[in-house]
């Protein structure tokens with residue numbers, strides 16, 4: 001395995017932490033962004049206690065200027081980005097007839113526009129170095145839709161359109177671009193859902209439980225290997241069998 005420099009956006013969250021940990025244990029130099037300095041330092045100390053030194057850069061992925069500054073700071077402090085995992089995401093659920101523009105735009109900006117904001121300042125360097133791995137963390141709900149999540153489902157489906165276009169444009173430059181679409185994973189985002197709703201969700205999962213963040217991290221890490229060099233423009237669903245469509 002060749003050690004690379006990886007940026008995992010939203011690396012301090014539930015799935016992000018598992019991805020950071022997995023890539024770091026494979027020997028990569030791993031970076032993530034933060035918005036709240038105190039929370040970031042506490043998280044970094046937790047990772048350091050596990051023997052993982054994470055390079056931390058400030059940045060809001062929903063803001064193009066902030067995201068570009070984040071990438072430049074990362075290049076300066078941690079090295080150029082070889083592996084990019086567009087993982088930061090939020091939900092602002094509401095049925096569409098009650099949804100306001102803020103709920104719509106926050107979700108689209110953080111999940112979808114962030115792919116532009118973060119990948120745009122990274123892609124030229126990857127092309128020049130003729131190697132790159134880009135993974136989008138989308139969602140089962142981008143594949144099947146979800147009551148109360150027109151904003152999130154639209155953004156997450158859009159991420160895969162981004163993946164397959166970017167994959168075509170950059171295939172000749174040693175860059176692969178793929179999507180991972182998790183089902184319901186036991187992180188704060190899902191544990192915030194009322195228990196009775198969660199029980200109904202689990203009842204729809206053939207494997208009979210929520211996913212674990214490490215199970216998502218394992219798939220992301222697979223896409224970032226040298227050996228995965230012939231896999232590009234694909235979408236890997238990891239959902240316990242919850243949705244088996246294409």
Ligand code: NDP
Pocket residue numbers: 009010011012013014015016033034035036059060061062063087088089090110137138139140181182183184185186187188189190
């Ligand atoms: P968390 O809420 O645990 O973590 C989200 C992370 O994204 C946090 O580190 C958060 O940082 C960061 N973030 C949010 N908004 C921004 C922003 N504007 N700029 C920079 N960072 C930001 O979520 P999960 O770990 O559960 O989810 C990770 C990804 O997986 C998301 O894209 C989500 O949509 C997707 N997903 C999750 C599923 C699940 O079941 N959990 C299922 C399917 C997909 P901060 O602390 O600053 O807010």
